[in-house]
Amino acid sequence: MSSSTEGEEVDSDNMLYIFLGYGVALMGGLTAVLYYFFVYKNKKVVEKKRGEDTEIDETLATNSVGLEDVTYIASKLRPDSDQLDILLAVCSTPESINWSTKALANREKIVQARLEDDKKKAEDEKSAPKKASGELFNLDDDGWANEDEDDEDLDDEEKEKAKKAKETLEEKQKFGEELAKASGKVTIYLEGVDEGVVGQEWVEKALKKVGAWPLDDLRFLKDMTFEYKGKQVSAMDHPGLRRNLCFVAGRLNSLALNSHPELLDAASKQLIDPTYFKNAADFRQRCAMLLEASLRAAVGLRSYPLTKTIVEAVSIFKIGCTSCTPKDVEWFNAIMMKQYRVLPRLLIENTSIENAKHPEMATSDVLLISLDLTRLHAENFTRQKVAMLQKQGIPPQMALQQYREGWWYFVCAERLDGETPASAVEIKKEGILNQVEDADLKKFEKTKFEDRLLTAWPMIVANVAQKSGKVKIQFKAPSVPGKYKFNVAVKSQDFLGADQVFSVEADIVDSALLGDSRKAATAEIEGDDKADKDEGKKDN
Numbered sequence: 001m002s003s004s005t006e007g008e009e010v011d012s013d014n015m016l017y018i019f020l021g022y023g024v025a026l027m028g029g030l031t032a033v034l035y036y037f038f039v040y041k042n043k044k045v046v047e048k049k050r051g052e053d054t055e056i057d058e059t060l061a062t063n064s065v066g067l068e069d070v071t072y073i074a075s076k077l078r079p080d081s082d083q084l085d086i087l088l089a090v091c092s093t094p095e096s097i098n099w100s101t102k103a104l105a106n107r108e109k110i111v112q113a114r115l116e117d118d119k120k121k122a123e124d125e126k127s128a129p130k131k132a133s134g135e136l137f138n139l140d141d142d143g144w145a146n147e148d149e150d151d152e153d154l155d156d157e158e159k160e161k162a163k164k165a166k167e168t169l170e171e172k173q174k175f176g177e178e179l180a181k182a183s184g185k186v187t188i189y190l191e192g193v194d195e196g197v198v199g200q201e202w203v204e205k206a207l208k209k210v211g212a213w214p215l216d217d218l219r220f221l222k223d224m225t226f227e228y229k230g231k232q233v234s235a236m237d238h239p240g241l242r243r244n245l246c247f248v249a250g251r252l253n254s255l256a257l258n259s260h261p262e263l264l265d266a267a268s269k270q271l272i273d274p275t276y277f278k279n280a281a282d283f284r285q286r287c288a289m290l291l292e293a294s295l296r297a298a299v300g301l302r303s304y305p306l307t308k309t310i311v312e313a314v315s316i317f318k319i320g321c322t323s324c325t326p327k328d329v330e331w332f333n334a335i336m337m338k339q340y341r342v343l344p345r346l347l348i349e350n351t352s353i354e355n356a357k358h359p360e361m362a363t364s365d366v367l368l369i370s371l372d373l374t375r376l377h378a379e380n381f382t383r384q385k386v387a388m389l390q391k392q393g394i395p396p397q398m399a400l401q402q403y404r405e406g407w408w409y410f411v412c413a414e415r416l417d418g419e420t421p422a423s424a425v426e427i428k429k430e431g432i433l434n435q436v437e438d439a440d441l442k443k444f445e446k447t448k449f450e451d452r453l454l455t456a457w458p459m460i461v462a463n464v465a466q467k468s469g470k471v472k473i474q475f476k477a478p479s480v481p482g483k484y485k486f487n488v489a490v491k492s493q494d495f496l497g498a499d500q501v502f503s504v505e506a507d508i509v510d511s512a513l514l515g516d517s518r519k520a521a522t523a524e525i526e527g528d529d530k531a532d533k534d535e536g537k538k539d540n
């Protein structure tokens with residue numbers, strides 16, 4: 001199928017390969033990619049070709065996001081939204097609020113069960129010997145350094161400690177929660193019930209001390225109301241939404257939080273409220289899913305500025321910093337140098353543009369931008385990661401299979417010999433945008449031609465040692481003939497300061513002026529495209 005032309009040159013002897021996220025041909029506009037994103041969400045193996053295994057990024061293999069949520073997000077975002085706008089939008093979708101409201105109701109049940117249990121125990125104690133409470137919820141580890149295992153790039157020793165603590169925590173908490181629900185007999189430590197336990201209240205207080213709480217800049221949420229128990233309340237007065245906002249603020253300020261002495265101290269005494277910290281981990285997963293849906297929506301809206309900002313929101317949310325200003329980049333670079341002795345960078349060479357099937361490039365043809373890629377950090381990343389894992393007694397081969405490094409290629413065009421109307425890159429109200437209000441689409445129709453996205457191409461590097469490869473980005477040529485400069489923005493969703501832009505130029509001729517043989521060939525390509533989609537349906 002034509003979607004396998006995104007040729008990675010594979011050094012299969014060494015099992016070194018770069019695979020391109022979804023292996024999708026973005027022909028006939030972006031419908032194909034939107035379709036694929038939807039259809040393949042729950043699939044691990046997308047396609048095999050030439051004997052190599054291509055698998056989907058596990059973190060992206062998540063449950064689907066409802067159209068209602070996507071529609072809400074589209075209504076809140078604009079081409080010039082910033083990273084915080086995006087995070088505020090994803091944490092306030094109807095389902096996000098519903099989810100956290102349910103989680104809070106569940107917590108209330110646990111609290112009630114616990115209080116009843118305490119009462120019963122107090123009565124039993126008069127007749128029976130004393131039993132230590134909380135023994136089933138026991139953190140064996142001595143440190144809770146970092147709430148996120150994704151933060152592997154931050155601090156190796158702390159990370160391993162935190163990971164172990166988190167695993168223990170999650171395991172015990174699941175077990176404890178179930179038992180608690182079933183019998184009301186197990187004690188888990190709860191903030192507000194047990195002395196000195198840290199949970200949401202503590203996090204809010206800690207955030208307040210560093211000036212990050214309450215969120216003083218609520219953007220569009222400031223003027224909105226939300227239903228809670230039959231009443232319309234403000235964002236901060238809705239307990240579920242407030243909790244999500246606290247998760248976001250906590251995430252963006254994780255540096256200040258995760259190494260907080262009080263948190264470390266509480267963790268060492270096993271005084272961590274699992275109803276908050278377990279939910280915080282779930283929330284991050286939900287956010288990852290919603291951010292991906294937002295990205296798909298922004299791609300459908302053809303907005304380069306918005307897609308670019310969403311990738312930035314993904315990276316700061318992953319890393320746990322508040323923005324990606326030069327100061328943040330400087331901070332991040334220092335961490336990278338300390339940890340890996342190198343900055344994560346791609347060297348892009350030998351860029352070119354061509355039509356894979358014909359010598360000339362004509363309007364609406366499928367074009368390919370090709371490049372040679374060198375991951376300058378491959379060697380040092382591999383060496384440092386292997387050393388780190390060995391130090392921790394973890395078999396590197398196994399652990400490194402989890403490695404994922406995501407990059408995006410965004411292609412826009414600039415007309416050099418005249419003007420191409422922005423409407424030539426059409427925004428279609430279909431797929432994920434099906435239910436988006438016309439007024440919300442209009443916000444994006446103002447986007448000028450140069451900012452309209454011709455394609456968004458994901459590349460996931462799954463082998464940390466992969467040094468080089470070839471990348472081919474497919475997209476549809478503009479529908480108006482002329483001389484064009486195609487600007488390709490390369491963005492990392494994992495690293496700060498690693499982005500770059502390159503351009504290639506091409507003369508696009510009018511396909512109407514080409515002969516009949518050429519027309520027949522074009523029809524054939526379109527046929528292939530359709531076959532791909534059909535195959536996608538079948539595979540699912």
Ligand SMILES: *[C@@H]1O[C@H](CO)[C@@H](O)[C@H](O)[C@H]1NC(C)=O
Nearest residue numbers: 095097098099100101102105
């Ligand atoms: C969550 O959504 C479901 C279905 O839409 C609804 O029935 C339920 O009441 C909602 N729960 C909360 C806590 O808002």
Ligand SMILES: *[C@@H]1O[C@H](CO)[C@@H](O)[C@H](O)[C@H]1NC(C)=O
Nearest residue numbers: 340341342343376377379380
């Ligand atoms: C990799 O690390 C070594 C030191 O361990 C350093 O000398 C070298 O410059 C680094 N490589 C790159 C590409 O920065």
Ligand SMILES: *[C@@H]1O[C@H](CO)[C@@H](O)[C@H](O)[C@H]1NC(C)=O
Nearest residue numbers: 348349350372373374468469
């Ligand atoms: C770029 O192209 C030249 C000439 O074909 C080739 O020698 C070189 O290896 C290529 N660069 C990369 C990084 O593959």
